[in-house]
Amino acid sequence: MAIRSIRAADEWAAERSKANMDSDAAVGGQIRELRKIKKLTLTQLAQAAGISVGYLSQIERNQSKLPIGVLKKLSDVLGVHMNWFFNGNLQATADEREIVVRKAHRRRLTFTGLGIAEELLSPNLAGPLELLLSTIEPGADSGEYSHDGNEAGILIAGRLDLWVDGKRFELEEGDSFSFNSTSQHRCVNPGTVPAKVVWVITPPHY
16 A cells, blocks of 8 residues: 555656646645545544644645645655655756756745745755745745754845744845754744845755
8 A cells, every 4th residue: 555655646746747837826736636645534634733624624725824834744744855845847957957956947835825935946855955045025924943954044135034942133135144943943024025035954854
């Protein structure tokens, strides 16, 4: 059964890559399809992730906010890394694929209802670190979460409020930061224009 489920998931992932799905509205549908592949009911997945059935149903229909921490819990239960939900143009040439990421070939993930989009700048997540570009819309709030590792970043556009272990830091364009990822952290865009942050995270979180 496990081998069959893995094979089914791999086949579906291959089809998804060929289709080059738009990530802006696809995360909820991907969760639903993966849940069905794993033969889990809404109730089983919701209970395992510590959320309500109604909330999970709304997530699967892209009708509710999906914080990063909640996606992490769902990913853990479904047995995939969060990078499963990254989509993008995978047409990089073979000689560049492991070294260079062209702008048009970035893999993208949009968190439903949060106003936060991530673009993977690393060629892959197999190495010791990941490089990300986050676009955080005005008023968007990541919610508080934590994970293993360390991270650093630089704000290249806009304004950002960064919380680390309950302490707030008001960042402006050009400011940079670094902290232990096991600390509870959160970011909010208090400005009127999108904030853009380049992150370095080790080991890869997604």
